[in-house]
Amino acid sequence: MHDLVLRLPDDFHVHLRQDADLPAYAREARDRFGRVLVMPNLAPAVLRAEDVIRYRQAIVEAAPGLEPLMAFKLTPRHEAVELRELAEAGAVAGKVYPEGVTTNSEDGIHDLRQIWPLMEVLEETGLLVCCHGEKPGAFSLDREERFLDEFCETASRFPGVKFVLEHVSTAAAVRAVGSLGRNVAATLTLHHLEITLDDVVGGMLKPHLFCKPLAKRPEDREALRQAAFSGSPKFFYGTDSAPHHKGKKECAAGCAGVYSMPVALEGLVDVFDRAGELDRLEDFCSSFGADFYGIPRSTRTITLHRSPWNVPDLVDGVVPYRAGETMPWRIASVSDS
Ligand code: DOR
Ligand code: ZN
Secondary structure, three states, X not given: OOEEEEEOOEEEEEOOOOHHHHHHHHHHHHOOOOEEEEOOOOOOOOOOHHHHHHHHHHHHHHOOOOEEEEEEEOXXXXXXXXXXXXXXXOEEEEEEOEOOOOOOOOOOEOOHHHHHHHHHHHHHHOOEEEEOOOOOOOOHHHHHHHHHHHHHHHHHHOOOOOEEEOOOOOHHHHHHHHHXXXXXXXXXXXXXXXXXXXXXXXXXXXXXXXXXXXXXXXXXXXXXXXXXXXXXXXXXEOOOEOOOOHHHHOOOXXXXXXXXXXXXXXXXXHHHHHOOOHHHHHHHHHHHHHHHHOOOOOOOEEEEEEEEEEOOOOEOOEOEOOOOOEEEEEEEXXXXX
C-alpha cells in the first residue's frame, strides 16, 4: 500500500506554549490534526474564563484552521461560579497537576481527593477532568502507579464525571483504566509507544527523550502498544508534544518534554504499520477521542504517502522526536471539509 487516507485525527493532549513560540508550534499541529486539546500549563496558567478566551483567540490567530479545544488548570481553589464561567467560555476540560511533577506544576495538588468538593459542578457543567497521573514525592519510576489508588477511587465515586488519565506509561495504568467504568479513558503518546527508559538513560544520556512521566520498562511499553492496538475506545491519541528550546534541554537542569509534533502522525502510522495494525489506526487517532469527549468525528480526511523523508535536526529551535531519522510515511494533503 502506498497511500493511506484517514479521517483527520485529533490530538487530545498538546502543549502549544505562548507568545513568540506559539505560532510555529500551532502551525505544526495544524498540518496534522483538526482539533487539539491545548494544555494550560503556561506561566501564568490558564485558570479562568478570560484566560481561556484570550488563549483560544491567540491560537486561532496564530494558526487559522486549527480548532483548539481548551483546557484550564483545575485547582481546589476554583469556585463553582468560576467553573460555570469556564464552561460557558467554551472550555471542555480541567487539567489536574500534582505538585512539582512536571513543567509549571509547583502550585499543584497533593491528592486528587482535594477536588472532590468540585465534582458536583463538574458533572453539572459537563467539564472533563484530565489528570497528570503521578504522585508527588514518590520515587520517580513509581509515581504513576502510586497515583492509581486515588484515581480509581475518584473515578468510581463520581461516575457522572468523565476522567482522562493522560499519557499513561505503565502496564498498571492500562489495567486500571481498563477495569474502570465508561466514564474513564486514557491518552497514549507516540513516544511512550516506542521508547523505554533505556532509550533515555541506558547508554548516552538522551535529553530530548526525557519527559514526564518517564518512559518505563519494556513490558510497560508492550502493554501500552497492546492498548493502542486493542480497539478499546478507552484508549486514544494524545501526543503530549511538549517543545522546549534546544538550550533548555541540553543543559545542567533540563526541562521534561518530547517535541513529537513534527512527526506526530507520520510516526504513529509507522508504529501501527510495522505492527501490522493499520486497521486499528483510524479509531485510535481520529474516532475514539472525539467519541469520549462527546464531539462529532471529523468529516475531513488526511492523506499520507509511503515516501521516505528525513526528520530535520532542528524545527523552530527545538530538537524534534526522531531528529535525523528517516520516516517512511509523509503527509500529502488535508481535505477542506
Ligand atoms: O514531559 C512533559 N512535558 N510532561 C508534561 O506533563 C508536561 C510537559 C511540558 O509542559 O513540558
Ligand atoms: Zn503534557
